[in-house]
Amino acid sequence: MRVIRCEGLTKRYGSTVAVDGLDLVVESGQVFGFLGPNGSGKTTTMRMLLGLIRPSSGRAWVNERRLPDPSGLSRIGAMVEEPAFHPWLSGQRNLEVLALHGPPLPNPDGVPAALERVGLTAVARRKVKAYSQGMRQRLGLAAALMREPALLLLDEPTNGLDPAGIREFRDLLRSLAGDGMTVFLSSHLLSEVEQVCDQVAVMSQGRLVEHGRVGELAATRPRVRVAVDETEQDAAQALLSAWPVRTDGERMLVVDGADGREVNQTLGRGGVWARQIRTERPGLEEAFLRLTLTEEERDASSAS
Numbered sequence: 550m551r552v553i554r555c556e557g558l559t560k561r562y563g564s565t566v567a568v569d570g571l572d573l574v575v576e577s578g579q580v581f582g583f584l585g586p587n588g589s590g591k592t593t594t595m596r597m598l599l600g601l602i603r604p605s606s607g608r609a610w611v612n613e614r615r616l617p618d619p620s621g622l623s624r625i626g627a628m629v630e631e632p633a634f635h636p637w638l639s640g641q642r643n644l645e646v647l648a649l650h651g652p653p654l655p656n657p658d659g660v661p662a663a664l665e666r667v668g669l670t671a672v673a674r675r676k677v678k679a680y681s682q683g684m685r686q687r688l689g690l691a692a693a694l695m696r697e698p699a700l701l702l703l704d705e706p707t708n709g710l711d712p713a714g715i716r717e718f719r720d721l722l723r724s725l726a727g728d729g730m731t732v733f734l735s736s737h738l739l740s741e742v743e744q745v746c747d748q749v750a751v752m753s754q755g756r757l758v759e760h761g762r763v764g765e766l767a768a769t770r771p772r773v774r775v776a777v778d779e780t781e782q783d784a785a786q787a788l789l790s791a792w793p794v795r796t797d798g799e800r801m802l803v804v805d806g807a808d809g810r811e812v813n814q815t816l817g818r819g820g821v822w823a824r825q826i827r828t829e830r831p832g833l834e835e836a837f838l839r840l841t842l843t844e845e846e847r848d849a850s851s852a853s
């Protein structure tokens with residue numbers, strides 16, 4: 550089932566286009582990573598999917614209901630801001646208070662069941678002010694889970710967690726997906742999502758710039774470094790202009806998204822012989838950074 554579908558989803562704030570024509574499909578039962586640097590439009594997209602703000606144009610469906618149909622929204626759990634709890638009440642009491650707002654829980658034992666699911670049963674009666682950051686995040690998750698959502702939207706949920714907290718949270722998300730829930734998780738850190746997500750979408754300046762399985766992101770973008778005689782640099786650059794080409798600090802040509810054989814053939818056909826050809830695969834982190842650099846940043850980094 551397609552849990553999320555967006556077609557040309559757009560949000561403008563005056564002259565700022567926060568989300569620009571987003572087309573996206575998320576299938577059920579997976580952890581989906583929504584990646585992008587700060588300001589790339591992730592939160593705005595999630596707020597539109599939650600019906601909190603109206604799109605300027607485009608359409609979106611959640612749980613196969615066209616927004617803003619509230620029946621689509623009723624099966625979404627979300628953590629879009631840092632969850633706010635009453636510090637002097639216990640974790641359990643906080644959830645009970647939240648359960649009183651909105652429609653009744655689908656399961657009368659929803660509160661203890663959700664606390665159990667996130668591993669907080671042992672500290673359920675402790676005041677929230679004594680909780681660690683990781684416990685608070687898990688309590689936020691329990692608040693969403695007690696309504697048994699089909700889709701969980703989490704905006705940068707591991708912000709402020711230590712490495713152990715991040716690991717625990719990751720394991721929890723994987724086990725929720727194992728139970729058939731869809732988790733849509735935003736982050737500005739590729740290293741974080743690559744360990745937990747099945748698929749990722751990469752946003753940059755409000756636009757979707759990449760979408761696919763995590764392992765394919767970097768693999769689709771090998772890079773070739775070529776050395777030619779100095780007198781042939783310009784000719785080589787012109788021959789290779791079908792790819793993005795730049796020179797590195799050591800006067801080698803850097804050809805993005807090509808393989809060595811193609812580069813070699815193209816040069817040879819134009820009568821330029823490479824002195825050296827090396828194929829590289831940038832790490833995922835680097836691939837992500839390159840995808841999300843603005844044009845000015847890209848120009849600045851290739852000039853250096």
Ligand SMILES: Nc1ncnc2c1ncn2[C@@H]1O[C@H](COP(=O)(O)OP(=O)(O)OP(=O)(O)O)[C@@H](O)[C@H]1O
Nearest residue numbers: 562565566567585586587588589590591592593594
């Ligand atoms: N209410 C608003 N009014 C005006 N501009 C806004 C508003 N909300 C977001 N923006 C702008 O829209 C763009 C996208 O912001 P958004 O918060 O969606 O990005 P993000 O990827 O979630 O980043 P972050 O991780 O920093 O939250 C930014 O340029 C932001 O300044």
